[in-house]
Amino acid sequence: MELSKRVLEMQESPVRKLVPIATRVKKQGKKVFHLNIGQPDIETPKVFMEAINNYDSKVINYSFSQGEPKLINSIRAYFKRDGIIFDEDEVLITNGGSEALTFTTIAICDPGDEILVPEPFYTNYNGFTGGVNVNIKPITTLAQDGFHLPSKSEIIKLITPKTKAILFSNPGNPTGTILRLDEMEMIAEIAKEFDLFIISDEVYRGFAFDGLKGISMGSIKGVEDRTIIIESVSKRYSACGARIGSIQSKNKKLIKNILKLCQARLCVATLEQVGAAELYKLDDEYTAMIKDEYQKRRDIVYSTLQKIPGIVCEKPSGAFYLVAKLPVEDAEEFVIWMLEEFDVDGETVMLSPAEGFYATEGLGKDEVRIAYVLNTDAMIRAMYILEKGLEKYNS
């Protein structure tokens, strides 16, 4: 009764595995500022619950395997605002961006195939690929370059006959980096030359600061048939617990085949789709409001970090994360110490050790990801506690 190699080899989520420690110290009465998980404190727009509360069917029926037509059309209209046109049969609703990525991986890779991913990357990419026997080949990016891509020749070196796709999140989790247009065009060029799919995880689109505009990969010409866009309501609409994501692609054959996977699992929760359809209707004013709020939070975090001796961190331009090199040897040990041993008047801060965001052994050991998902007052307090914690830890 052995378990499978694939599950035994899978790492525990580095973001979630320290949760039991946090739960324990909170039970003991400590207050924990959670900067370790991308769970925003922003109110979920009321239209979401209103739509669900008004749902008037007596039976909570199966939805369509492809998704609720209302939600699909709402998403299509959202993309259309940026001139990106998807037909009705080019969108699939999924159980969060997570299922969107798992299904995409299954549909384009057989066991042993490879996907290129700039590192550090969203750690759960390991789960979506490892569970279905696909390997991630990291494209290393560096803090001192603001985590931008290396040159085309550096990337091409990593391609083998097993390489099927390039996957990246843009704006980036955990880096907060927004790809420049020339980087996106380079990706498109490589994909065409080596016949690869492009999987563009755009769940943080809209979180673009300092006047930047996060461009969707859907706007890049000449690669429409090989571009797959991953969407989610979790972050933009602060509805993480709704678990509504989607896959968009002009490659109808791909969508038709992923639909087979959707059919096997029948459908995504009906009520959540009803609510999510309303979220995508929110106008640009909503997005601008959200963006301004997060820019303020980013500024607080970044300016505090600048003042702490020994921290290396470029100013991030998007999403709501940043990766910082701390003046410690082992960031995970520091994070656990902050939870278990340290507090300022009964309060402490929880961060994510960044090692798990790298595929290359040894990278990120002294780095953390900070999610600036709390209101500005809480962020100011949390940064103060972090500063004091580092002082004490290193004394």
Next chain:
Amino acid sequence: MELSKRVLEMQESPVRKLVPIATRVKKQGKKVFHLNIGQPDIETPKVFMEAINNYDSKVINYSFSQGEPKLINSIRAYFKRDGIIFDEDEVLITNGGSEALTFTTIAICDPGDEILVPEPFYTNYNGFTGGVNVNIKPITTLAQDGFHLPSKSEIIKLITPKTKAILFSNPGNPTGTILRLDEMEMIAEIAKEFDLFIISDEVYRGFAFDGLKGISMGSIKGVEDRTIIIESVSKRYSACGARIGSIQSKNKKLIKNILKLCQARLCVATLEQVGAAELYKLDDEYTAMIKDEYQKRRDIVYSTLQKIPGIVCEKPSGAFYLVAKLPVEDAEEFVIWMLEEFDVDGETVMLSPAEGFYATEGLGKDEVRIAYVLNTDAMIRAMYILEKGLEKYNS
């Protein structure tokens, strides 16, 4: 830009692939009685929507990867009624029984491994295994035996070093067969002798007619560490669109490893878990009421089928399906003909061709699955239309 072999080789859901035809004829004004899908017309108990409507958090937060503690405890209490004890860390909440089965498969099988499944079986088992490169080895069961298991020696013949588990639904979809205690004990014996896991899909538990009691595999002694129970609110509580399932096992190592897969996809929809926690609290009176209703429906279907010349069908004792051999050569052609060419006063019936429920080539070609999920009046009318349809088709 090839798609993966595993997705290309996957069959379209035989239950869902004819849906576009039904949608088209309905648009043209035809009324279709849907006996093709296990979507009950029974009202979802009001406690489900009430709990959701009373949910008072301003942010729809992530839930725990393992699931909401309230729901987990509610499920534990449900099993305890039958003397089956699960600890808190022996239950995982999943996106329907579908995800429960996919995760279980990934956790106990590597690519190329095999799972024994009595056929005909729930066709989506193909999706949950094929997508992750696991092969189903069918144990053929026959209509004339009421789809009960063959002898131990017949089953053992199918076991190879690649065999990791026996999977079955009990009560059975699509057969409506309830395993006898001696069959369950035989499965336990085989599992022990050949060191296999037992995956018991019990989403139809409670639907047991004629005084029979569907026994949970969790009651069978001596195999607790190798038994995995798959649960769902979809059928018992008529909440298919909620997508709440769960995995139960006394094998803590297994649960701990499946939790890694749960962590990668973060969580199951928060609101649906809040609602589902109330469903599992419904008492035995509710289950008895549901069972009586379905028994009435079963009787209508079975007695009509008995009168139609050329139909072979044993009386099913559970779930809400039966498999019938029709006096036609190709059941799929007949189902399409019923949709496109036939009606009684503008009304017709949709059934599921059963071929897709078999893994052995050639079996089930003249069989259909009938889901008796509509109220008794509708079932009487639908059976009348089926009878007339068969008459005309064969004339």
